[in-house]
């Protein structure tokens with residue numbers, strides 16, 4: 001019974017047919033029970049509640065009250081106004097009780113959560129002692145939460161089959177559909193791929209990668225930064241630009257301790273070359289380093305370098321690819 005009382009599930013507490021309903025006149029009995037426990041609250045909407053046989057709570061609806069009792073419930077009760085529409089009967093088979101009225105709104109069950117929601121409600125002109133309990137109220141609220149949560153977990157623990165059945169219902173539906181339409185089972189359904197939009201791939205036969213590189217905005221501050229180069233930077237700057245102007249290619253290696261101005265030099269070079277309308281591809285071995293430079297990319301990304309380098313490894317782009325055309329167009333590659 002306690003299991004049902006605290007469960008968050010709706011339970012049919014008792015089955016009482018119409019003809020079994022009796023009009024209740026046992027006012028004395030209810031008063032006696034009420035005296036044992038005392039009045040808790042009044043509310044016109046409350047109409048159903050359950051109870052354990054030998055202790056604690058009896059809820060009565062039509063008299064608009066909830067009453068707590070200490071003793072066992074022995075028989076049919078009525079409200080303390082003698083209202084004959086309230087019925088409470090014992091179901092000897094289920095060993096549980098039910099209260100309901102003929103104008104019952106919410107049906108024959110309330111969940112534990114609903115019950116405690118009701119208890120915590122503030123109602124105009126009705127004093128609810130629970131809400132004025134201070135620390136006791138806090139303790140009550142915590143206890144209530146624990147009860148409800150325990151009940152929920154308890155339900156899940158004891159209803160695994162039902163829960164799993166719900167969870168896998170979609171799977172069962174599919175299996176059943178397969179049984180009814182067997183020829184579709186195991187067959188792959190192919191959806192057509194969308195047409196490739198080549199609009200952005202090239203513009204007037206100029207590869208997109210070249211358009212991207214030539215569209216990099218040059219920061220005016222970087223353009224003028226070459227004026228601030230120190231002697232060593234200036235030396236490297238002049239040497240590199242002379243190599244570019246000769247158009248004969250070459251490999252130059254700039255090195256120096258951290259913070260000595262290598263990146264500053266690169267920025268000045270990139271700005272100068274790009275400012276002349278030429279292509280300078282900025283690459284680095286790491287994404288972080290590449291992100292410092294305008295238009296910077298990792299070398300692996302830009303040149304399609306395979307991650308695994310072994311004998312015969314080559315960059316994975318063709319002669320006709322945009323990357324190949326970009327490399328042919330490069331004036332200066334900084335990396």
Ligand SMILES: Nc1ncnc2c1ncn2[C@@H]1O[C@H](COP(=O)(O)OP(=O)(O)OP(=O)(O)O)[C@@H](O)[C@H]1O
Pocket residue numbers: 228229230233256257258259260261262263264265
């Ligand atoms: N000629 C310069 N004039 C003014 N500031 C400079 C100059 N050279 C470098 N700096 C400044 O010095 C700082 C370090 O320079 P930078 O980041 O280029 O060094 P780095 O050699 O690239 O460092 P790291 O190797 O750690 O990446 C930056 O704030 C940069 O602006």
